[in-house]
Amino acid sequence: MKKEFAVIGLGRFGGSICKRLAEEGMNVLAIDSDEEKVNEFSNIVTQAVIADSTDEKALRGLGIRNFDHVIVAIGDNILASIMTTQILDELGVKHITVKAQNLHHEKVLNRIGADEVVHPERDIGVRIAHNVVSKNVLDYLELSDEYSIVELMAGQKIAGETIIDLDFREKYGCNILAIKRSDDIKVSPQPNEAIENGDILIVVGADADINRLENHWIDDNEG
CATH class of the missing domain: 3.40.50.720 (NAD(P)-binding Rossmann-like Domain)
Known part of the structure; x- marks a missing residue:
């Protein structure tokens, strides 16, 4: 119905x-x-x-x-x-x-x-600000004052690494919910799934943890 x-x-x-x-x-x-x-x-x-x-x-x-x-x-x-x-x-x-x-x-x-x-106006403002600050953040959804879901663009630095190799959960307290590759979306990807350059990682975690993850693992395009 x-x-x-x-x-x-x-x-x-x-x-x-x-x-x-x-x-x-x-x-x-x-x-x-x-x-x-x-x-x-x-x-x-x-x-x-x-x-x-x-x-x-x-x-x-x-x-x-x-x-x-x-x-x-x-x-x-x-x-x-x-x-x-x-x-x-x-x-x-x-x-x-x-x-x-x-x-x-x-x-x-x-x-x-x-x-x-x-708060539609506030939420849109936060999303735009987050996207402007980080060129690797493709989209941003605030779950609470401290937790968010983000889409991050994977760069060459982590290409070829598997999810278990990267160990996001242990090192950063973040979980990869899905991987978008061209028109294909893999939900709850397997630990042995290898990341490819240009993959979009849909990640959930505390804002501070996501920022650390992004700065260390994802952002390799400076300069």
Whole structure:
């Protein structure tokens, strides 16, 4: 069965979520108080409606509690974001994801029932900064304040070495989750898998450990 999603707030963030979910064939209810935005998505999602998400009666009338996942993507109106989240929690929504504007906003959302809080602007900024600082980092995903998943480009220095030879786990506390080679992806590669120049290593570990790994083993292209 297809999951039922509701997205509240059709700005850039909420709109992109709606489009992606629709592309994946999900049933999506798009909600916004702006008629123009609702009309824009009426032919994209399953249903698009004009509604005030701070009105409990309106959300109840939409059957919001029956949706598997509700995403609150309200822009700069922090009060509306908080009120909407609280109502969704009181109505018994199964899973609530909310966009936060800042750390204080996040703390409040966590206290009133948000299951997951995201900072799209901050996360994009961190990812860009990480990529700019290191030319070997192709992509970056923060798992927590201390742990991340990164894609690292393997250079000539480690070409021909096997995973067991490199011993990332023992020396750096990092694990290779997968290796991308051209169009092929090897998940949980075997210890005897040899690294080739240009391979993309998908690595998980503490940020400090990943930095040490990258600087010592991966970055051999200086100068």
